[in-house]
Amino acid sequence: MIESIDFNAFSENHPGNHVIGTAPAQIQRVSIDSRKIQNGSGTLFVALRGTRHSGWHFATDAYRQQVRNFLLPVEAQSEELKTELLGANLLFCPDPLQALQALAQTNRQAFKGRVVGITGSNGKTIVKEWLAQVLSENYRVFKNPKSYNSQIGVPLSALGIESGHQIALLEAGISQPGEMKRLASIIQPTLGIFTSIGTAHDENFQNLDQKIDEKCRLFAGCRLIIYRQDVEKISAYLEQHFPPNQRVGWSEKIGADYTLTVKPNGKKGSRILLLGRDLSTYTFTTAFRDPASLENIRHVIVAGLVLGMSPPSLQKGLDLLRTVDMRLTAKQGKNQCRILDDSYNNDLAGLDIALEFMRQQGKPAGKKVLILSEMLQVGVESAVYEEIARRVSRQGIDLFVGVGKTFDSYRKLFPVDSKFYSDTDNLIQHLSDLNLQGDLVLVKGARAFEFERVVRLLEAHVHDTVLEINLNSLRHNFNHYRSKLPAGTKIMVMVKAFAYGSGSAEIAHHLHQIGADYLSVAYPDEGVYLRERGVELPIMVMNSAARHLDLLLRYRLEPVVYDLQTLRELAATTPGDLSIHLELDTGMRRLGLEENDLESVAALLQDHPKIRITGLFSHLAAADEAIHEAFSRQQLALFDRLSQFLMQKVTGRPLRHVLNSAGIIRFPEYALDMVRLGIGLFGVEINGMEQEKLQPAITLKTVVSQVRKLKKGETIGYGRKGRMYADGEIATLAIGYADGYDRRFGNGKAYVQIKGKKAWTIGTVCMDMCMVDVTGLDVREGDTVILFGKNPSLQQLAAWSKTIPYELLTGIGRRVKRLYVLD
Incomplete structure (x- = not known):
């Protein structure tokens, strides 16, 4: 934690900076979000540039919370801002992010303890969290929170290291070449851990070798580097670029610095047998049995030993890791x-x-x-x-x-x-x-x-079956679609049908935080539900009528009007100002005003100024199919012509919106004033054009209720549709078609994932349960089962049942518990 900052000295060391105010700054924390300031007088507010809003636009909000130290971009300099921030220390710099990273580097260099830098494709956050827990048995440990491992997260984390800590754990995540250099200059690890290498962000690197090279830049100044020697690509790179006395390899095979083999430990989990290079031995125990957790735990064991922990102290820490959800x-x-x-x-x-x-x-x-x-x-x-x-x-x-x-x-x-x-x-x-x-x-x-x-x-x-919504993945997907849009284009998110089954109020609150501008629901009662739960974003209601006027006004809901009769009724009955969205039919042929209605619409609106057009929109009938591109472009051209006509006739400037999730990808040039994001938010790129750039945000999970051995020829389930063609085992799962697991998935038409392995359905899906073949998979009662998520994906399930992802999501039963995860 930086206790004081000399702005003038910092400015002299970084050309292009300009300082106003010379009072010494007593800094207890750094904030980049004016909504999250805890102690204004001890906060440095760093105004980062954003894709939609730059941080300096919120400097006055921070000032009102007693913040008196600001790091601002040079373009923010103005007499008006200086007046609003009167008496504060202002450091104007060309790149606030680089300045933030430089401050973090200064704080790291002042730290005299040991720093562990962790990188890899998978497992780095879990290794960091588990290692922190184990090390806490002996040391005062600092770690970056959750997965704060980015170009912003790492410096914010490093600024939190205090002199009282003995060990700091910092993970570094990259998605592009060149990113690790900055992170390495901040972290400067004394001990490095390379957890794994995988396919994440492959599209941004020439090949796997380049990605390994980029990640290993973190280890340039390390005294020691821990890695799994069995991973050939990682091992080969480290052996080529780092001397033997800098490498600490572990393996399941004899010959590594540490040999760590795994044996079953009955129902208690697993035993990990340790053989050190000095031939010392020890047996650790853990409740975990899955390969990923066992690999992460072995990284933790080796790191703990290297950092001076005794095996008994390590075991004490490992005992506390039992079946805990870190998220x-x-x-x-x-x-x-x-x-x-x-x-x-x-x-x-x-x-x-x-x-x-x-x-x-x-x-x-x-x-x-x-x-x-x-x-x-x-x-x-x-x-x-x-x-x-x-x-x-x-x-x-x-x-x-x-x-x-x-x-x-x-x-x-x-x-x-x-x-x-x-x-x-x-x-x-x-x-x-x-x-x-x-x-x-x-x-x-x-x-x-x-x-x-x-x-x-x-x-x-409640039910053991859960629908898990990953809020970090939602943010990632939201930002991906936002990156396709011109600056200033608003985003309306569809939260109708219980936010596609994911829970509308919870999702709506999160959307507000990540920058959504509008929400849309199907019916007024959905909007009322959101308002009663504190949602403040503007809400468009797709289906309403004049009889709902009282609710619309009371709860500040904006109805869609798609016919002249409804517009006349609203105009005749509204006692106050009412914002509406006009729907134009450009080819969907479902609902909407047609071209010959527009003169009457314009006249009616001119006569009733209490009705204000907030939005003009239309629906694309087939934006997700390339075969219909010509028709979609006809729709877009017609919408442009009809909306331009109305905009010349009415006062104000309505928001024009026509693109859905598929349209944002195919026709970004028609983003106009606003787009409507739906299924894409949850990681389903309905075109199939950019699926690899999204993250699955929803996972359906259940548990194994029972495992039983069956003989060849025995039948399973209603109608005896399932049959064993050899001796084996089946598992009964706590989910059925009443929960949204479709009957069409039965009889081997779909698989689930248990312990990272596929288990195909057997027999008919029942109302409250279904069965899968787990022969040879070592499955036990209580094991977690993935019905859909990353593998199998929602799109795969939809294809198997000859339907669409929308139907599957909205069919998840209300008795299924929703879990909102921030990892």
């Missing part, structure tokens, strides 16, 4: 509560992320409750608890619950009605005293507190 998830709770589960770890950076996620959920019907464990191995204790108290106050927490003996010394920092418990058992005994009803409850604790037990008690007892 921040939103779950349905008892008594109409919503539970935000972040029960894996606890530090200030992670608390900031969790509190921001809490804010994004909107205002609850009841209280905002924070259940927080004490923070272990975090440096200067008093300063940490003062920071926690400040966050509790700023975030408007209605009830604070502190768990752990350390809180006794700092009770006076927290509101008088706060509750404190010595340990998790004590909290559980008095959980009913919290009187949780309709509340939004954030549960955040260090792993040692086992807060997953608290979450289980608070969580509603």
